[in-house]
Amino acid sequence: MSHADWKKGRDAVQPLDTKAAARASAHVDQLTKPLGSLGRLEKLAVQLAAITGEPAPAVAPPGILVFAADHGVASEGVSAYPQEVTAQMVANFAHGGAAINVFGRQIGALLHVVDVGVATDVDAPGVWSKKVRYGTASMLRKWAMSREEAEQSLQVGYESAEALFAEGAKLLIVGEMGIGNTTASSAMLAALTETEPDQLVGRGTGVCDEKWERKKAVVKEALALHQPNPADPLDVLAKVGGLEIGAMAGAIICAAARRVPVLLDGFISTVAALLAVRLCPAAADYLLAGHRSQEPGHAHVLATLGQEPLIDLGLRLGEGSGAAVAFPIVESATRMLREMATFASAGVSNR
Numbered sequence: 307m308s309h310a311d312w313k314k315g316r317d318a319v320q321p322l323d324t325k326a327a328a329r330a331s332a333h334v335d336q337l338t339k340p341l342g343s344l345g346r347l348e349k350l351a352v353q354l355a356a357i358t359g360e361p362a363p364a365v366a367p368p369g370i371l372v373f374a375a376d377h378g379v380a381s382e383g384v385s386a387y388p389q390e391v392t393a394q395m396v397a398n399f400a401h402g403g404a405a406i407n408v409f410g411r412q413i414g415a416l417l418h419v420v421d422v423g424v425a426t427d428v429d430a431p432g433v434w435s436k437k438v439r440y441g442t443a444s445m446l447r448k449w450a451m452s453r454e455e456a457e458q459s460l461q462v463g464y465e466s467a468e469a470l471f472a473e474g475a476k477l478l479i480v481g482e483m484g485i486g487n488t489t490a491s492s493a494m495l496a497a498l499t500e501t502e503p504d505q506l507v508g509r510g511t512g513v514c515d516e517k518w519e520r521k522k523a524v525v526k527e528a529l530a531l532h533q534p535n536p537a538d539p540l541d542v543l544a545k546v547g548g549l550e551i552g553a554m555a556g557a558i559i560c561a562a563a564r565r566v567p568v569l570l571d572g573f574i575s576t577v578a579a580l581l582a583v584r585l586c587p588a589a590a591d592y593l594l595a596g597h598r599s600q601e602p603g604h605a606h607v608l609a610t611l612g613q614e615p616l617i618d619l620g621l622r623l624g625e626g627s628g629a630a631v632a633f634p635i636v637e638s639a640t641r642m643l644r645e646m647a648t649f650a651s652a653g654v655s656n657r
């Protein structure tokens with residue numbers, strides 16, 4: 307595999323299939339229900355047909371990639387938890403005990419954990435070891451990573467998604483684990499959308515008022531120091547981003563290139579989606595928003611992408627958990643298309 311597959315993928319993303327969408331839409335109107343009565347499920351069904359190019363698409367089994375990496379900025383006191391939790395949670399994922407393992411089993415998902423930059427060596431069964439470097443540098447002092455490492459993180463995500471699709475995954479959920487990554491995501495979002503950080507920076511894992519103020523100051527200082535170029539997404543990723551954020555963007559680009567729908571999770575995965583879209587605008591049509599996270603920046607990035615999430619349960623965990631919980635709604639839309647009787651087949655009188 308070449309180190310620049312993600313670029314080939316980016317250039318291969320096709321527009322939506324309007325013919326498949328029209329066929330799905332016509333079929334939805336023949337199903338045994340008052341016209342339009344399945345509301346947003348009907349729109350989802352047509353959107354999934356447009357994405358996949360199949361008039362009766364399938365989204366099962368879904369595939370989940372949990373990308374894990376550490377953040378040098380964690381040493382600046384911006385998280386409620388210590389950095390070692392990232393590696394410890396990778397071990398927990400490997401042993402099946404995290405929320406994403408539980409919800410992943412519930413929806414019959416294929417799930418892989420990818421170490422793209424955990425700060426220590428993780429010896430846990432089944433973890434895909436694709437470390438680009440041992441954590442990023444603190445954005446307050448240096449670039450988080452080099453431009454080359456930023457590209458490598460995209461490539462890791464792209465390759466991981468290719469492997470997942472080879473196993474048969476029909477929909478992609480991108481999740482992440484990385485202490486400090488709400489700081490990196492807030493900085494990236496502020497840079498990419500040229501927005502005042504105070505509106506975006508939230509409490510992440512649940513920081514106290516004092517750490518919250520510190521976190522806002524860190525983001526502002528890092529942006530002032532590095533001046534990331536909003537028109538150059540790789541510059542933003544390298545200067546203030548994270549390895550798992552780059553990897554999620556690479557995986558999303560791969561999904562779009564393969565016509566696989568992407569179900570986004572919370573704040574960090576949606577910032578990764580914005581990065582993917584800035585690198586590859588055509589990828590925007592392949593995204594579905596699973597849930598609305600409590601992190602304040604999430605509403606802003608969802609609005610920037612023109613996405614309305616499926617559920618709002620006050621979650622702020624990450625890992626892909628909110629997307630996994632929302633997945634059954636997406637599956638309902640496809641089952642409606644594939645399994646419901648039509649007025650003609652069931653002998654029901656139409657209006």
Ligand SMILES: O=C(O)c1ccc[n+]([C@@H]2O[C@H](COP(=O)([O-])O)[C@@H](O)[C@H]2O)c1
Pocket residue numbers: 384385386387482483484485486487488489509510511512513571572573574575599600601604621622623624625
């Ligand atoms: O997905 C979200 O919206 C989300 C919101 C807040 C926190 N998280 C998770 O919490 C970690 C980052 O929080 P923090 O406070 O360390 O920046 C990281 O592992 C994320 O998966 C995730």
Ligand SMILES: Cc1cc2nc[nH]c2cc1C
Pocket residue numbers: 387391395482483484511623624625
């Ligand atoms: C325990 C824990 C689990 C997580 N999962 C995703 N982010 C997390 C952060 C913490 C602290």
